Amino acid sequence: MSKIIEKVQAAGVVGAGGAGFPTHVKLAAKAEIYIVNCAECEPMLRTDQQLAARYPELLLEGLNQAMKATGAREGIIALKAKYKAAIKAIQPLLPPNIRIGILRDIYPAGDEVMTIWLTTGRRVPPGGIPINIGVVVNNVQTVMNIAKAMRGQAVTTKTLTVTGAVKSPATVTVPVGTTLTEVLDLAGGAVCAEAAYIDGGPMMGNLVADLSAPVTKTTGGLIVLPADHLLIRRKQQSVQSVLQIAKTVCEQCCYCTELCPRHIIGHELPPHLIVRSVNHNAVGNPQLLQSALTCSECGVCEAYSCPVGISPMRVNVALKGEFRAHNIRYQGDLRQADPMAEHRLIPSSRLVSRLHLQPWYPPDAPLRQENYQPERVCIPLRQHIGAPAVAVIKEGDLVEAGQLIAEMPADALGARIHASITGTVEQVSPQVITIRKGGATS
Ligand code: SF4
Ligand code: SF4
The missing domain is CATH 2.40.50.100 (RNA polymerase II/Efflux pump adaptor protein, barrel-sandwich hybrid domain)
Known part of the structure; x- marks a missing residue:
């Protein structure tokens, strides 16, 4: 085991932007390209862009170590063009083998499969992972934690945005294990009578059932919205109700498939056909149904595409559960990408409007300097x-x-x-x- 991997393992570094895959395992792969994902495409979250702007040296140090461990010859820092402060801070420090990959302000630019495609043109095969095409992706906090691990510092804090219906939206750093109640207090508390909470972004985050839950190494953010907000009601919907709506009103307009980010880059995944199949008691080609396993759960079909309020994503999630319980894996080829793919990605401003987020969409959530100290x-x-x-x-x-x-x-x-x-x-x-x-x- 290399010294870098040893130190990253010793420091307990895991993927800070997703499910928490242990980083030392990722670093053991041999890669050609290492991407730092700073797309932060979920509307409202402002953590990675601010960390990159404030600590560019730390970010580059971590990326450099990650590239050494994996043997990657090229490093890419994927940033939206609108993250001007981060670009300005990083640009002068770039060595010849690292570049900034500029992204448009679209959703889901931060889904790693899309980040790779948008910055390199490479396409991860359906059911595959980035290393299958020679790429490793980690988010900003993970890469900074790699740099800290090399200095002997373990992962003990998490930086996250607290925003929405709060008094003072902020991006705060707290020790792992701090309660979400305390995190909410750091932003001045909720400003609506009856509030509901999302851990992560509005699109892919999960409802928080209990604010006494602790912040973990993977907590994505804390979004506060009125309890009767469209997004909250949608996330509370039962699978039975999702399936019932799909059965009664799907008009097979195909918008969910035409705008599905995975479908447009050449994955089979056709949500409209999966919904049709499920509506007819799963009659259909088994491989087509199994393509639900390749759904990223980005929520575009549910929140943006469907004109009649169906959630093909939730149908896919239900199918995934069934297939995984039976150890079924998807096996299908990468197809031709949609020639219009670039133009089918969703502008963030339109997504925010479609999600009715404007009243709760502060222009900023400044990164606080001080680290909170809980009792x-x-x-x-x-x-x-x-x-x-x-x-x-x-x-x-x-x-x-x-x-x-x-x-x-x-x-x-x-x-x-x-x-x-x-x-x-x-x-x-x-x-x-x-x-x-x-x-x-x-
Ligand atoms: S967008 Fe909605 S109505 Fe249209 S095919 Fe998909 S699920 Fe059916
Ligand atoms: S959530 Fe919907 S749009 Fe996103 S990948 Fe899955 S099927 Fe496609």
């Missing part, structure tokens, strides 16, 4: 893909911020976990470790 953190032992980490400390132990508190289980995919504050271990369970600031338990 207590509740650190989950599974913040990544793979097996949960195993505690190596016990109740009553004094721990320092950055100290290892849970180890990867032997011979399993996973990531280490570190104390995010200095204090006393209050509770250890197979799911979480709670640490209270200070030297003695109460």
Whole structure:
């Protein structure tokens, strides 16, 4: 194992922008191109663009290490043209083997398959992963965490945007394990009578059921909206109701397929045919149905394309669950891309308007300098893909911020976990470790 991979593994670095795939595993692949994904295409989120503008040296240091580990000859920092501050900060520091890949302000520019296509012209095959075409993609915070890992710093904080119906939208840095309630307070609290919350962006984020939940290494953001907002109601819809609407009103207009980002770059995935098939009790070509497995869940079909309020995405999610339970994988070829593909991507401004977000769409969510210090953190032992980490400390132990508190289980995919504050271990369970600031338990 290379020194870089060893240090990244020791620091517990995982993909900060997605499901938390352990980064040391990604770095063990041999790649030609390494892409830093700073597209941040979810409307409202403003974390990566601001981090890139404020810490360009750290970003380039991390990218340089990642390229060394994977042997990549080219590095690309994918940024939207409108992120002028980030471009201005990074441009003068670029070595000859790293370039900025400029993206239009479209959705979903930050879906890694689309980021790769938009910046390199390469297309990930359906059911494939970026390394199949020689590319590794990581987001901004992950790459910065690689740089910190090389300095011996473990992942103990997360930077996220808190925005929407809040008093003072902000982008804040908090120790992992801080509650979402505290994060909300940092933005002055909700300003609507009855609020609902989304973890992540409005398109791909999930409803938050409980604000006492902790921030993890992968928390995408905290969006606050009125509880009766269209987006909230849509996310609350049951699968049964989604399927019923699909059955009664799908007019087979094909818009969902014509605008599906995966379909337009040459993946089979035809949401309108999948909906039709499901409406007729899954009659149809099994491979066509299985192409649901290649759906990125970007939400374009649900939130933008369908004129009658159907969610082909939710139909796909239901099918994915069935197929995965039976270990069924999609096998299909990459087809010709739509010659109009570039023009079928959704301008972010139109998406914001379609989502009725304008009243809750602040122009900014400034990145705060100071790091918040909570009294207590509740650190989950599974913040990544793979097996949960195993505690190596016990109740009553004094721990320092950055100290290892849970180890990867032997011979399993996973990531280490570190104390995010200095204090006393209050509770250890197979799911979480709670640490209270200070030297003695109460
Ligand atoms: S866009 Fe809606 S109505 Fe049109 S085919 Fe797709 S699901 Fe049916
Ligand atoms: S969510 Fe809809 S638009 Fe997005 S990839 Fe899946 S089928 Fe295509």
